[in-house]
Amino acid sequence: MKILKLPKEKLDLFASVVQQFGELHAPVEQDGRYVFKRLTRWSDARLEYDRTILPPKKYFLPPKETLFRYRPGEGFVPHTDGLDQRIILFGVHACDVYAINILDRVFAGKYQDPYFQARRKNIAIIGIDCTPDKQCFCRSMRADFVDHGFDLFFYDTGNYYQALVGTALGDDMVLATGNLFEPVDAADIEAYKQRSIDKRRAFQLDVEIRDLPEIFEMEYQSEMWEELGARCLSCGSCSMVCPTCYCYDVNDDVELGSRAGKRTRSWDSCLFASHALVGSGENFRGTREARIKFRFYHKQRGFVAEYGRPSCVGCGRCTSACPVHIDVVEVIDRLRRVQDVASR
Amino acid sequence: MSKPTVGIFGLTGCAGDQLVILNCEDRLMDIVALLDVRDFLMASSENDTACQLDIALVEGAVTTRRDAARLLAIRQRSKALVALGTCAVWGGVAALDRGQDRARLLDEVYGEGHPDYDSIPAQALHEVVPVDLNITGCPIEKEEFVAAIAALLNGDVPLAVEYAVCTECRMRENNCLLTERGELCCGPLTVAGCGARCPELRIACVGCRGPVDDANSASLVKVFEARGFAPQDIAARLRTFAPQGVTS
Ligand code: SF4
Ligand code: SF4
Ligand code: SF4
Ligand code: SF4
Numbered sequence: 329m330k331i332l333k334l335p336k337e338k339l340d341l342f343a344s345v346v347q348q349f350g351e352l353h354a355p356v357e358q359d360g361r362y363v364f365k366r367l368t369r370w371s372d373a374r375l376e377y378d379r380t381i382l383p384p385k386k387y388f389l390p391p392k393e394t395l396f397r398y399r400p401g402e403g404f405v406p407h408t409d410g411l412d413q414r415i416i417l418f419g420v421h422a423c424d425v426y427a428i429n430i431l432d433r434v435f436a437g438k439y440q441d442p443y444f445q446a447r448r449k450n451i452a453i454i455g456i457d458c459t460p461d462k463q464c465f466c467r468s469m470r471a472d473f474v475d476h477g478f479d480l481f482f483y484d485t486g487n488y489y490q491a492l493v494g495t496a497l498g499d500d501m502v503l504a505t506g507n508l509f510e511p512v513d514a515a516d517i518e519a520y521k522q523r524s525i526d527k528r529r530a531f532q533l534d535v536e537i538r539d540l541p542e543i544f545e546m547e548y549q550s551e552m553w554e555e556l557g558a559r560c561l562s563c564g565s566c567s568m569v570c571p572t573c574y575c576y577d578v579n580d581d582v583e584l585g586s587r588a589g590k591r592t593r594s595w596d597s598c599l600f601a602s603h604a605l606v607g608s609g610e611n612f613r614g615t616r617e618a619r620i621k622f623r624f625y626h627k628q629r630g631f632v633a634e635y636g637r638p639s640c641v642g643c644g645r646c647t648s649a650c651p652v653h654i655d656v657v658e659v660i661d662r663l664r665r666v667q668d669v670a671s672r
Numbered sequence: 673m674s675k676p677t678v679g680i681f682g683l684t685g686c687a688g689d690q691l692v693i694l695n696c697e698d699r700l701m702d703i704v705a706l707l708d709v710r711d712f713l714m715a716s717s718e719n720d721t722a723c724q725l726d727i728a729l730v731e732g733a734v735t736t737r738r739d740a741a742r743l744l745a746i747r748q749r750s751k752a753l754v755a756l757g758t759c760a761v762w763g764g765v766a767a768l769d770r771g772q773d774r775a776r777l778l779d780e781v782y783g784e785g786h787p788d789y790d791s792i793p794a795q796a797l798h799e800v801v802p803v804d805l806n807i808t809g810c811p812i813e814k815e816e817f818v819a820a821i822a823a824l825l826n827g828d829v830p831l832a833v834e835y836a837v838c839t840e841c842r843m844r845e846n847n848c849l850l851t852e853r854g855e856l857c858c859g860p861l862t863v864a865g866c867g868a869r870c871p872e873l874r875i876a877c878v879g880c881r882g883p884v885d886d887a888n889s890a891s892l893v894k895v896f897e898a899r900g901f902a903p904q905d906i907a908a909r910l911r912t913f914a915p916q917g918v919t920s
Contacts, residue, residue, distance in 0.1 A: 359847045382845045391843035561888045563860040564835050568842035579831060584699060584822040585706045595843060601886045602834040616888065649842070651850050651860055651895055 329475070330493040332502060332509040333516055334482070339489065343370045343418070345505045349497070350414030350452055353387075355380050364417065375419045378461055379645060383424050383571030384417055388431060388447045391568075392594040395443065395578075399588040407590070411446040419456045423464075423641040425478050426471035427571030428453070433635050434574050452497055455481035457527070463644030465533040465657055471641035472527070485519040535657045536664065537628070537638060544629040547663050548621075556659070557617025559652045560599065566623065566646035566654070567597035572639040575603070598622050624659060676726035676825070679711035680756075681746055683739040684766055684794070685732030688811035689757035690714045693729075696814050703818070706825060725750040727824065733759040733766040734800050736790040747801040752824070755797045756817075758810040758913050762882040766794035767915040794915075805829065808863060810880035810913065816865055833865045836884045837877050841868035849876050854899045856909055861887040882914045 334342060343352065354373035355362040362377040364384055398404040420428075428448075435444035455478040466472040474481070479498035482489040490512060493499050502509050512520075567573040577596040582589040596603060599619050604612035613619045631639035640656065647655045682690055694715060696703060707727075711719045728750035734740050747753055758764040769777060770793040778791060797803050807820055807830075816830075823830040837859035841848070849855040849871055858879035859871060870877050883889075889910060896906045 358845075359852075361847050361852070363845050381847070382842070386845070558888075559891050561838075561860040561892055562836065562884075562886060563838035565838050565842050565848075568839060581819065582822045582826060582828075584702050584818055585825060587826060595839075597835070597839070600835045600839075616886065649848065649851065651838075651848075652891055 330499065330502075331512055332491045332493065333485070333488040333512050334491055334509050335488055338508050340370060342505055342508055343373075345508075346416060346418075346454075346501050348504065349501060350416040350450075352416050352418055354418040367418075373418065375456055377419070378458075379421070379463075379643060381645075382569060383427060383643065383645065384420055384453075385427065385431065385571050385574075387415065387417065387451055388428065388444055389435075389574060389576070389595075392592060393443065395591045395593055397588070397590045398580075399586075404591075406442075408446075411443065412450055414450050414452070416452045416454060418454045420453050420478065421458045421643075422455060422474050422481075423466040423469075423471045423643045424571055425453060425455050425474045425481075426466070427641045427643070429474065429477040430572045430635070430639055430641070431574055432477070452501075453478040453480075454498075454501075457481075457483040457523070459527065460531045460533075461644075462532045463647055464531065464642065465535055465644065466642035467528065467531050468533070468535040468537060469638060469640055469642035470537075483520060483523060485516060485523055488516065488519075490516060490520050533642075533644075533657055535642075535660050537660075540638070540660065540664075541629040541632045543663055544625060550663065552659070552662055553617050553621040556620045556654060557615060560616050560620045560654060561652060562599045562601060562616055562619065563651065564597040564599050565649040565651070567599060568595055569645040569649045571641060571643055571645070572627075573597065598626065620654070624656075627656075628660070675706060675708040677723060678707045678709045678727045678729065679725045679746065679750070680709065680714070680729045681711070681731065681742070682714065683730065683732030683743060683760070683797075684735040685757060685759045685764070687714060687731070689731040689760075689809075692811045692814055692817060696818060699814075699818050703821060707821070723749070727752050727754060729754045729756045730797060731756040731760055733763050734795045734797065735766050735792065737792060738790055740792070740795075740800055743797060743800055752804045753797070753801065754805045754807060754820075755803045756807055757812050758808050758880060758882050759794075760797045761806045761808045762914040763794050763796045763799075764810065764882075764913055767796070768911050768913075770794050770915050806832075808881050809865065813865055832885075833863055834885050835864050836860050836887075837862045837864050837866065837868050837871070837881075840864045840866070841871045841877075844868055844872055846871050847874075849874070850895075856896060856901055856906070858892075858909060860892055861889055861910070879910065879913050 352367045353364055354367055355377040356365045356372045357374055362374060362380045364380050367373055394407040396404040396406045435441035476494060478494045480501060481492040493502060575596040575598060576593040578593045580589050580591050613622055627640045628638045680690055710723050711721055713719060728746050730746060734743055755761045759766055774793060778786060778789060807816055820830040841859055850857040855876040857876040859877040861883055862877055862879045863881050863884040866881060893906055
């Protein structure tokens with residue numbers, strides 16, 4: 329992996345050059361929160377943001393999309409509009425890159441999803457390092473650092489951004505800027521290491537995930553699930569804002585007066601009463617208790633069994649989005665019986 | 673195949689849902705071409721008021737004995753009865769005070785010694801006759817209406833929305849009025865389908881579409897109380913569009 333550095337005052341110049349590789353999108357402010365959006369001016373970008381309301385997932389798996397149009401007797405035509413659009417996501421945090429890597433395992437592994445894959449190919453990612461706040465626990469989830477899944481990744485080391493080059497495209501971006509980037513020297517390496525220590529110390533949340541699937545297995549009958557079920561509103565906010573929730577629902581939008589139409593998919597959630605409802609009228613998770621429990625089991629246990637790690641990356645979005653304060657870290661701590669949850 | 677015969681009716685309501693049908697401008701000619709609309713007082717002065725109907729679309733709540741009798745007559749001449757709009761589906765605004773003493777309410781509005789008005793506690797259509805399909809909304813959404821007609825013409829039942837306004841609100845990446853600003857937003861209890869129109873405009877959801885399946889109002893009420901709202905204000909908000917017993 330190539331490691332270079334970019335003087336901070338050259339970032340604007342870099343941003344203007346890099347636009348030849350795609351439309352620039354970055355976090356911008358929206359009423360005190362942040363959202364990834366197409367930039368009209370580079371000065372709108374807020375690279376010091378905490379977290380965006382929706383994760384970058386929305387670019388790869390949009391909330392609602394058309395898959396194909398069909399007409400009886402004629403078959404179907406895939407809907408490919410926009411799939412080849414070249415976009416650069418500038419300023420993606422490590423946990424969110426990690427989450428996209430997790431989505432890769434789901435949509436580009438055993439089951440190949442051409443829509444996701446086309447977007448993944450055409451959307452470049454320039455990551456940026458961040459400082460954890462009181463809701464971040466990505467370090468506990470081993471998602472505070474990524475070694476792949478981005479084209480470039482910037483670390484703030486004071487006067488420079490130290491840049492990891494992740495792909496050939498990232499390398500092209502560097503080359504296109506002429507000599508903006510410089511080689512790193514011994515002082516830069518020290519600055520990076522110091523930054524790494526400072527970041528580690530900045531974490532305020534810590535949760536132990538070792539042997540967690542086993543504890544979940546043993547605590548299937550825990551009374552806590554009943555209590556959480558009584559509190560949960562099934563509002564679905566937690567799944568919508570989660571960078572690794574990938575459930576979707578498939579529907580046909582039928583044209584008026586014919587049997588033709590378009591097949592769409594939209595984000596779904598295991599918290600919805602209809603998520604496990606099947607044709608016979610049977611509902612495998614009819615109670616809210618069963619559904620909220622399932623959310624945690626899928627993230628922290630089921631996904632581990634299938635893919636070797638929890639799908640949660642510790643971004644903290646679901647905790648801040650939940651109207652009834654259902655908090656992942658607290659749930660895990662309670663299952664583990666960590667006594668002083670409040671004093672944490 | 674012959675076109676299905678259709679009647680469109682209004683009981684006690686604001687006629688807003690019937691107006692939405694007429695407002696389907698670009699689709700209206702298609703709708704009229706596909707349906708044989710026989711009885712639609714709001715749009716036509718020449719109606720067949722006795723024919724058999726394949727589909728009856730009924731707006732408004734039942735708030736008088738006359739409404740109840742009309743609804744029974746409509747039910748008897750229709751194969752399928754569709755409740756159109758929140759009043760027809762849930763009782764709506766007309767039902768917001770239905771726990772109260774009717775005689776006292778009449779005195780309050782018309783003064784003591786008023787004539788004997790035909791007035792009964794407001795009811796949703798399903799409380800009076802069997803209803804085959806609900807299309808909620810205050811008023812209904814054009815897209816949902818057209819999609820329902822498209823499905824019915826194919827002999828299908830349109831898919832019911834079974835998630836809350838929050839879901840659509842989050843999909844649109846709005847700032848949350850409840851968690852960020854502590855507003856009395858009914859999004860978590862209200863059935864989606866409106867695209868979170870109000871929160872999108874930074875206005876808290878008032879629940880105008882009625883409750884989502886399995887709405888957990890007890891839990892949300894606790895959140896509102898913890899945020900300092902008075903119980904009577906919370907109750908008033910929750911009961912505006914769906915009567916007590918449905919939401920809390
Ligand atoms: S479960 Fe919550 S904390 Fe974990 S990745 Fe999803 S939104 Fe983030
Ligand atoms: S099952 Fe639930 S937790 Fe798992 S991806 Fe789907 S919505 Fe997310
Ligand atoms: S955000 Fe909270 S209340 Fe809403 S579905 Fe998720 S856990 Fe339940
Ligand atoms: S603003 Fe209202 S509808 Fe939107 S997410 Fe928040 S509570 Fe739900």
